Amino acid sequence: MxxxxxxxxxxxxxxxxxxxxxxxxxxxxxxxxxxxxxxxxxxxxxxxxxxxxxxxxxxxxxxxxxxxxxxxxxxxxxxxxxxxxxxxxARKHAIGVAAARLVSNNSRIIIDSGSTTACMLPHLDSHSRLVVMTNSLHVASTLTGFDSEPTVLMTGGTWDAQSQSFQGHMAEQMTQAYSFDLAFIGASGLDVSRGTTTFNELTGLTQTMASTAKDVVIMAESGKFLHKMPNLELPWHSIAYLVTDNDIDEKTKQTIEKQGVTVITVAPDGE
Missing domain, CATH: 1.10.10.10 (Winged helix-like DNA-binding domain superfamily/Winged helix DNA-binding domain)
Known part of the structure; x- marks a missing residue:
């Protein structure tokens, strides 16, 4: 198959x-x-x-x-x-910078795999006494090279070659054993009325990550609103922040803010 x-x-x-x-x-x-x-x-x-x-x-x-x-x-x-x-x-880099500003010293955070979430990593080394869990080998290996020496936790689980991350029931169980201040999660698609969306039906770990965090931060370019996908991953009411670029339509931004989400817009370098 x-x-x-x-x-x-x-x-x-x-x-x-x-x-x-x-x-x-x-x-x-x-x-x-x-x-x-x-x-x-x-x-x-x-x-x-x-x-x-x-x-x-x-x-x-x-x-x-x-x-x-x-x-x-x-x-x-x-x-x-x-x-x-x-x-x-450039947009992803700017989103990464803005997302990292939400992190304080002594924070406990979880970072999902993905090219956009990875863009915040270079801006975390200046933080002290971080505890970071991830399902991404790339994120984990980057963090272990920091001079600030954060505590790094892996979800474990089953390796998924498509997403280049660990997924599955074991990963969900490990994640549920902890609590976090912030969860940083990417998105395949964004639906202005529903939330984050995906073609993938395996949304369990992402939803578990969100449930273990005090606040959920979605990191995604505004172009993701053009990606129409059938499966709801996280509804807006479970999301605290959307960090996106300044190409987001003002009406779209206001609609999301009315659902209790703080929308942070950033301009790519040079704009």
Missing amino acids: QRRNTEARREAIVEWVNRDGHVQVESLAAEFGTSEVTIRKDLTTLAAQKLLVRQFGGAAPIQTSADSLSHNRTDARAALGQAEDKSAS
Whole structure:
């Protein structure tokens, strides 16, 4: 079943690339409800099969002689894709800085796996006597290299290759044994009326993380409101803060704030 799903996803990726001319890793991960690591593996495999060309931050279609007239157009799309990737990185960095400001010395926090939540890590080393739990090996290994020497706890559990994190019942049980001041969680999608959403039906650990924290902080770019996903992960009433970029629509911001959420908006560097 897993192999069939992988093959179907890769076929869809090739169709998308051939249709649009250039696709980004982040967009593909959101569309298929999987991790950016998994999408990069897909693109590497498809490139080896000569079904597409890997480019910075994404992929483009294979050029043929029949495509020569559209070569400049494809290059322009690729350049636009690279610029969008850099812009996305700037937004995530700014979100990470703002999220880290919510952390005080002596805090007990839990950090979910994800590229956006990881952006807060460089800004935590100045904090003293932190206790941090995570389900991400990347987060744990980064924290153990800090001069401030935070106490690092791992959830354990079953390794999930798609999300590059530990998941499952054992991880949930370990998390439930602790209490935290703040939980920092990313989002695959955002629904203005419901909360955070995902294609993944395995939402147990994220919900457990949220239940063990005094306040939940969602870290997500405003573009996630465009990602329509069927499964509700965390409702707005369980969320204290949404840290996002300043491209969020004012009406959307006000609607979320009326549901008791403090919305923190940030401008990417250089804006």
